[in-house]
Amino acid sequence: MKFKLEDAVIQKVLLPPEYGSVQLFVKREDRIHEHVSGNKYRKLLYNLKAAKDGGFDTLLTFGGAFSNHIAAVAAAGQAQGFKTLGVIRGEELAYKVADNPTLKFAEECGMQFQFVTREDYRYKTSPEFIQQLETKFGSFYLVPEGGTNELAVKGSEEILKDVQEDFDYICCAVGTGGTISGLINGSTSTQKILGFPALKGGFLSKDISKFARNTNWSLIEDYHFGGYAKINEDLISFINQFKKQYQIPLDPVYTGKMMYGILDLIKKGYFPEPSKILAIHTGGLQGIEGMNINLKRKQLPIID
Numbered sequence: 138m139k140f141k142l143e144d145a146v147i148q149k150v151l152l153p154p155e156y157g158s159v160q161l162f163v164k165r166e167d168r169i170h171e172h173v174s175g176n177k178y179r180k181l182l183y184n185l186k187a188a189k190d191g192g193f194d195t196l197l198t199f200g201g202a203f204s205n206h207i208a209a210v211a212a213a214g215q216a217q218g219f220k221t222l223g224v225i226r227g228e229e230l231a232y233k234v235a236d237n238p239t240l241k242f243a244e245e246c247g248m249q250f251q252f253v254t255r256e257d258y259r260y261k262t263s264p265e266f267i268q269q270l271e272t273k274f275g276s277f278y279l280v281p282e283g284g285t286n287e288l289a290v291k292g293s294e295e296i297l298k299d300v301q302e303d304f305d306y307i308c309c310a311v312g313t314g315g316t317i318s319g320l321i322n323g324s325t326s327t328q329k330i331l332g333f334p335a336l337k338g339g340f341l342s343k344d345i346s347k348f349a350r351n352t353n354w355s356l357i358e359d360y361h362f363g364g365y366a367k368i369n370e371d372l373i374s375f376i377n378q379f380k381k382q383y384q385i386p387l388d389p390v391y392t393g394k395m396m397y398g399i400l401d402l403i404k405k406g407y408f409p410e411p412s413k414i415l416a417i418h419t420g421g422l423q424g425i426e427g428m429n430i431n432l433k434r435k436q437l438p439i440i441d
């Protein structure tokens with residue numbers, strides 16, 4: 138399973154006539170790796186370089202049960218010869234690794250886990266806890282939860298590096314805000330960057346402002362579907378329909394919600410005609426399997 142940046146091509150989505158003259162394109166960052174979210178790879182690149190330059194042989198990071206970031210650190214770490222440690226939220230998961238596709242994949246990549254209670258997870262960055270981990274595992278390069286820091290933003294800038302065409306809007310899903318910050322810094326001032334937060338709550342703008350060097354961006358807060366990893370049958374059927382129609386798979390946590398939002402906004406006339414939109418497919422497809430396990434348990438339709 139190799140990392141292939143050259144596969145992150147731009148693909149046109151041929152929208153039906155009711156969408157007017159707005160044109161939609163998708164940058165397939167999801168194709169960089171089968172299991173690793175494209176944006177997570179971008180965010181890790183310069184961090185792994187810093188870890189290597191600093192003489193570290195181990196990466197440590199944090200995440201939940203279905204975290205794209207955990208999968209990415211495990212795979213990218215393995216590819217570059219690092220040992221990897223994952224601090225995982227939820228003690229009960231220690232006995233369920235085999236049933237959890239994300240953790241199983243990370244373990245196969247050589248990641249070692251430290252499972253902690255939800256309560257302890259809140260203090261995961263406290264000096265005492267980090268000290269405990271260092272005593273147990275030796276020294277490590279710490280990658281923050283979700284992977285966002287200066288170096289991650291620098292890596293995300295490169296998503297737009299080889300993009301030739303003149304797009305009026307660049308859209309992406311937002312978690313911690315690192316990816317959109319990179320897109321903002323890599324954009325031209327006539328472009329507008331739209332972020333679609335995958336979670337509820339207005340705390341993101343402050344984080345983005347910390348990293349972003351331009352002000353040509355805004356967040357569209359209407360498509361989080363109730364919060365992080367919350368989904369409904371409407372979203373599932375949208376994701377399945379979109380894949381059937383355009384041969385582009387979307388994930389239920391990030392890119393599915395973003396694309397739902399983009400198409401809804403086009404229909405509502407949000408984008409002046411004839412705008413050209415570039416949606417960044419950040420990946421997240423590894424999370425589908427885990428989400429489907431939960432959907433089946435609830436006897437809901439699954440993602441194809």
Ligand SMILES: *Cc1c(COP(=O)(O)O)cnc(C)c1O
Pocket residue numbers: 174176177205206283285310311312313314315316317388391392419420421422
């Ligand atoms: C993590 C992730 C995001 C959010 O990226 P941030 O830099 O945290 O905002 C978007 N899409 C996918 C698929 C992700 O895995």
